[in-house]
Amino acid sequence: xxxxxxxxxxxxxxxSRMLIxxxxxxxxxxxxxxLLLALRQRLLTPSHVVFxxxxxxxxxxxxxxxxxxxxxxxxxxxxxxxxxxxRSEVPMLADMAGRIANPQVRSQATLGGNLCYGDPxxxxxxxxxxLDAHVxxxxxxxxxxxxxxxxxxxxxxxxxKRGEVLTEVMVPPLGPAAGAxxxxxxxxxxxxxxxxxxxxxxxxxxxxxxxxxxxxxxTPFPVRARAAEELLTGKIVTxxxxxxxxxMAASDxxxxxxxxxxxxxxxxxxxVVLRRTVAALFDEPNEKxxx
Amino acid sequence: xxxxxxxLTVNGEPQEVExxxxxxxxxxxxxxxxxxxxxxxCETAICGACTVLIDGEPVKSCLMLAVQARGREVxxxxxxxxxxxxxxxxxxxxxxNGALQxxxxxxxxxxxxxxxLAKNPQxxxxxxxxxxxxNLCRCTGYMGIVDAVLDAARRLxxxxxxxxx
Numbered sequence: 001x002x003x004x005x006x007x008x009x010x011x012x013x014x015x016s017r018m019l020i021x022x023x024x025x026x027x028x029x030x031x032x033x034x035l036l037l038a039l040r041q042r043l044l045t046p047s048h049v050v051f052x053x054x055x056x057x058x059x060x061x062x063x064x065x066x067x068x069x070x071x072x073x074x075x076x077x078x079x080x081x082x083x084x085x086x087r088s089e090v091p092m093l094a095d096m097a098g099r100i101a102n103p104q105v106r107s108q109a110t111l112g113g114n115l116c117y118g119d120p121x122x123x124x125x126x127x128x129x130x131l132d133a134h135v136x137x138x139x140x141x142x143x144x145x146x147x148x149x150x151x152x153x154x155x156x157x158x159x160x161k162r163g164e165v166l167t168e169v170m171v172p173p174l175g176p177a178a179g180a181x182x183x184x185x186x187x188x189x190x191x192x193x194x195x196x197x198x199x200x201x202x203x204x205x206x207x208x209x210x211x212x213x214x215x216x217x218x219t220p221f222p223v224r225a226r227a228a229e230e231l232l233t234g235k236i237v238t239x240x241x242x243x244x245x246x247x248m249a250a251s252d253x254x255x256x257x258x259x260x261x262x263x264x265x266x267x268x269x270x271x272v273v274l275r276r277t278v279a280a281l282f283d284e285p286n287e288k289x290x291x
Numbered sequence: 292x293x294x295x296x297x298x299l300t301v302n303g304e305p306q307e308v309e310x311x312x313x314x315x316x317x318x319x320x321x322x323x324x325x326x327x328x329x330x331x332x333c334e335t336a337i338c339g340a341c342t343v344l345i346d347g348e349p350v351k352s353c354l355m356l357a358v359q360a361r362g363r364e365v366x367x368x369x370x371x372x373x374x375x376x377x378x379x380x381x382x383x384x385x386x387x388n389g390a391l392q393x394x395x396x397x398x399x400x401x402x403x404x405x406x407x408l409a410k411n412p413q414x415x416x417x418x419x420x421x422x423x424x425x426n427l428c429r430c431t432g433y434m435g436i437v438d439a440v441l442d443a444a445r446r447l448x449x450x451x452x453x454x455x456x
Contacts, residue, residue: 003292006312006358029356036354037336039313049312053359078348102425103403104339107348108355189424 020163030113073112126216130198139164152221225249302370328368339426368398390439392430
């Protein structure tokens, strides 16, 4: 690992100023599980590392019925998985957080770091896009809020502008909807998914009133399956309808091809995983988390 | 490049080390504090041989800067032992269940197990396997290790029901 200057801001505005001052030569460090790997392999060689993880007050988990869940960027995956309020109000999020990578990574890696790194081979972005999460960004021009869906621009590329940092993740209340997230791995020993599918639906029996479907890990950045959503909305979800929706979603994506899987395999598995996830949701909409 | 003072607690003792920004926690423990029980294995966060506890939570110390541990309580394998210097129940269970051959991965497994059993004292076999998914052993396979963790859980709950630590 190349040596670097470590900067230790005490506040978000100070971190933002440091990022502006050093531009492309600076990187933000939160939990470090992704950045340290890139530094050690010299994929990144910043002259300055801004230690965001040392700023206090950015790891709150709050919930209220009107606004839903508000998460600080430094909330760690293990905290999200164990949080009673997350488990009761947004169980699919807690369930997903408890499955990321492995226990060591979950107790070090942060939600904000995960979202901002833009690595496609991960779970939180896909799960949170299905949940209609928004992110609050803070930078030199003040604050702005974006749907997480528009935060992802391309492979490892986000909408963050120079000097901007993510300061909050907001997840609206599920209300009468229910959701599920599925990650698909090459082998059970793998730590990263090759397909992830998140589904949130408002159902009346097998009638689909409204649905949001997000696909990730198989595409350069996570995407909505809008055509499949439109097809399912207002319909009784029979195996035939579901098959058609899954095929539509799979044909709409531009899958990644890498050492984890070839594009056509990913496309096929998106179809399978999407079909299974929606089917399971309509079969058991109120399935509770196992303790 | 920048140098930093890192004050932290290691196995109950306060320590202060001056280190360059890029010093990893695993290197601070091994090279500055000479606690060589923590192993460097793959150094790419896959094998888990470098696992230590920070405030009771397992982390891979090869993937963390030393400055990130500032002000925290670090526990390494050197901090794991029985009341009178004998093996602690997890270590004893590893010995008796044939859970090690070369032993290089063992400190990492023991630290992960310690954090896991503190949170989940009566785990199922499947839960043990998931809990150990961030640690690799290239000698024994995992049967003996999983057996050892389940055995350690029984030993520890026996200790608790007798009222000792």
